[in-house]
Amino acid sequence: MTQPLTLVVLSTGLDNFKEIRTALSADKRVQLLAGGNDAEQLHEEIIRLKPMVAIISLGAEAEQAIKFIERLSSELPRMAIISAANNLSPEILLQSLRAGAREFLRLPISAQELKTVLDRVAEFSAGQVETPKKKGRMIAVFSSKGGCGTSFIATNLAAATAARTVLVDLNLQAGDLPLFLGVNPKYSFADMAENRARLDDALITSFVTPYSSNLSLLAAPKEADSADEIEPEHVFEVLQKLRESYDFVVLDPQHTFDSITLAALDQSDEIVLVLTLDIPAIRSTQRALEIFDRLGYSRQKVRIVVNRWSKLIDVDLREVEKFLGEPVIGYVPSDYQTAVTSINLGQPLVQSDPNSKIALEIKRIAKTVATGAVRIQEDVQPRRKLWESLFKREAAQSLKLQTSLEKF
Numbered sequence: 001m002t003q004p005l006t007l008v009v010l011s012t013g014l015d016n017f018k019e020i021r022t023a024l025s026a027d028k029r030v031q032l033l034a035g036g037n038d039a040e041q042l043h044e045e046i047i048r049l050k051p052m053v054a055i056i057s058l059g060a061e062a063e064q065a066i067k068f069i070e071r072l073s074s075e076l077p078r079m080a081i082i083s084a085a086n087n088l089s090p091e092i093l094l095q096s097l098r099a100g101a102r103e104f105l106r107l108p109i110s111a112q113e114l115k116t117v118l119d120r121v122a123e124f125s126a127g128q129v130e131t132p133k134k135k136g137r138m139i140a141v142f143s144s145k146g147g148c149g150t151s152f153i154a155t156n157l158a159a160a161t162a163a164r165t166v167l168v169d170l171n172l173q174a175g176d177l178p179l180f181l182g183v184n185p186k187y188s189f190a191d192m193a194e195n196r197a198r199l200d201d202a203l204i205t206s207f208v209t210p211y212s213s214n215l216s217l218l219a220a221p222k223e224a225d226s227a228d229e230i231e232p233e234h235v236f237e238v239l240q241k242l243r244e245s246y247d248f249v250v251l252d253p254q255h256t257f258d259s260i261t262l263a264a265l266d267q268s269d270e271i272v273l274v275l276t277l278d279i280p281a282i283r284s285t286q287r288a289l290e291i292f293d294r295l296g297y298s299r300q301k302v303r304i305v306v307n308r309w310s311k312l313i314d315v316d317l318r319e320v321e322k323f324l325g326e327p328v329i330g331y332v333p334s335d336y337q338t339a340v341t342s343i344n345l346g347q348p349l350v351q352s353d354p355n356s357k358i359a360l361e362i363k364r365i366a367k368t369v370a371t372g373a374v375r376i377q378e379d380v381q382p383r384r385k386l387w388e389s390l391f392k393r394e395a396a397q398s399l400k401l402q403t404s405l406e407k408f
Ligand SMILES: Nc1ncnc2c1ncn2[C@@H]1O[C@H](COP(=O)(O)OP(=O)(O)OP(=O)(O)O)[C@@H](O)[C@H]1O
Pocket: 143, 145, 146, 147, 148, 149, 150, 151, 152, 153, 255, 307, 308, 309, 332, 333, 334, 335, 336, 337, 339, 340, 343, 358
């Protein structure tokens, strides 16, 4: 079977267009997608339809047409451009080739010449197979309640991976991740969003703040004004570009279900849902899981991690798992002094004190989320009764931290 050859035509006059179209219709490979005499309009169509070939007839305004060829060839180097003209002056031929045209077609068209030209552009197009884009793994570290340690865990998870990783501060109004890494960012998410249409590896690297050879930070804007201008679509686009550039993209979003956070959570491969073992946090986690269900997220995407875990907290973890209907995949021990010291030093604990209990557990969690290992679904159905009784207890005991779920 012959490969189709998708094509657009910019012609200077109706006669010209008819002639080209009739000649093209004789070739079975050709699929004419669009045509016309308005270069700007055709440009939009070209960007949208991404044809393999563009025939640009030079006509009376050859200079304009040659500029158009130049623009197209720089924007879409994989598209083959054929210039066409009535008078084959060597000068025009040379100019159009210099501008980026691959072939030249004399008008009126000779069927044999057209076939030769189309054979050549078909050969060129066959060699232009787009290399599949890399897709790094995106992990959002989320809690619907503030202060549970999401920024601390996100930073340490990002620092624990041995691959190229970018940590993204999505708390756009009041991000504090530079403190966690002891860096002073020059650029922020706002710069990335503003330049999103032309982001490539080089530009991305210039906007992130390096921490180590593997880890960089994309900081939140310093001024709240620039944060206001960032729309969820911008976040979506920037994150897409980041995952084409990095092996891991670790997100630290806000603690609300605002549209920017949702854009980030939607796109993430995994959500590390962080909670502490107190009733408000457990309740908030249960609500977050319900919202995830309503958003259609697979439960396989969610990994629950308990932070500031201590034996002194009299809560039966199995009861919490049963209550949430999900297993807990990690228990980061509580050690305020160690955690705060690392934050104050601006160094992730997994690097400054890699053998501390917190660092060992975060490294273990990082391994699980990095591979995206599929969990074995255990029989942990939510238990309504427990939930109801939790509220009773909450009311009765004014949110006491030592609550043992087992007792209800
Ligand atoms: N495992 C831990 N043991 C003891 N303290 C911890 C632990 N993890 C985090 N902390 C402390 O909890 C505090 C809050 O941490 P962090 O800023 O990471 O939370 P957050 O959820 O990002 O809060 P925010 O609502 O400001 O976004 C910090 O002072 C940190 O040192």
